[in-house]
Amino acid sequence: MSKIIGYASGVFDLFHVGHLNLLKHARAHCDHLVAGVLTDAAAGHKGHAPVVPLPERLEIVRAIAYVDEAVVDTTLEKMEAWRQIGFHRLFKGDDWKGTPRGKQWEQDFASIGVDVVYLPYTAHVSSTSLRRIVEVLASSRR
Numbered sequence: 602m603s604k605i606i607g608y609a610s611g612v613f614d615l616f617h618v619g620h621l622n623l624l625k626h627a628r629a630h631c632d633h634l635v636a637g638v639l640t641d642a643a644a645g646h647k648g649h650a651p652v653v654p655l656p657e658r659l660e661i662v663r664a665i666a667y668v669d670e671a672v673v674d675t676t677l678e679k680m681e682a683w684r685q686i687g688f689h690r691l692f693k694g695d696d697w698k699g700t701p702r703g704k705q706w707e708q709d710f711a712s713i714g715v716d717v718v719y720l721p722y723t724a725h726v727s728s729t730s731l732r733r734i735v736e737v738l739a740s741s742r743r
Contacts, residue, residue, distance in 0.1 A: 607631030607718075608688035610674045612644040613658045614651035619694075619723030621665065626720040627692040628667035635686055636662045637674030680709055689715060694722035 609627040613620050613636075628634045638659045641650050651658065655673065663671040674682060679691055691710060697703040698719045707717045 604632035605630075605690060606633045606635060606686065606688040607690040607692055608635050608637060608679075608682060608686055609692040610637030610639060610679070610682065612639045612651055613662050614644070614653050616653075616658070616661050621667075622723045623692065623694060623720055624662075624665055624667045627718075630692070630718055630720075631690055633669045634667060635688060636665075636668045636671045637682055638662050638671060639674045639677075643674060643676055679706055683710070683713070683715060691715060691717050692720055693717065695719040696722040 607627050607630060609623055611620065611623070624634065624636060638655065640655055644651050653661075659671055659673065662668055672686070676682070682688075683691075691706060693703065693706070697706075703717070703719075710717050
């Protein structure tokens with residue numbers, strides 16, 4: 602029996618429990634978990650640059666017990682990641698389910714036998730919300 606390779610990618614900026622939950626749940630659904638850490642350029646879709654530099658984000662993700670391998674992810678095009686890694690399952694937070702991009706992933710990956718698995722999104726925390734809190738605290742100290 603061949604092992605199931607899973608892939609979960611993200612910016613993983615200001616690493617928090619939501620990131621940890623995604624990786625933990627993903628690892629429970631595969632034998633080998635590869636985490637893709639988006640470059641600053643690829644993370645540009647968020648509308649701001651990551652706070653934590655890419656080499657440090659990569660090191661943090663590599664240190665997580667649920668992650669078997671961490672790689673630099675240069676694109677939001679998950680098909681390109683599949684060509685490089687050859688995973689069997691793509692893991693995304695369930696906030697992507699039903700979105701145009703999520704539907705496109707499902708369609709594209711179904712044609713090559715890759716499952717798109719949506720995992721519970723940790724709604725109470727995000728890097729964006731943490732960034733806002735830090736900005737408010739910093740501005741109140743000025």
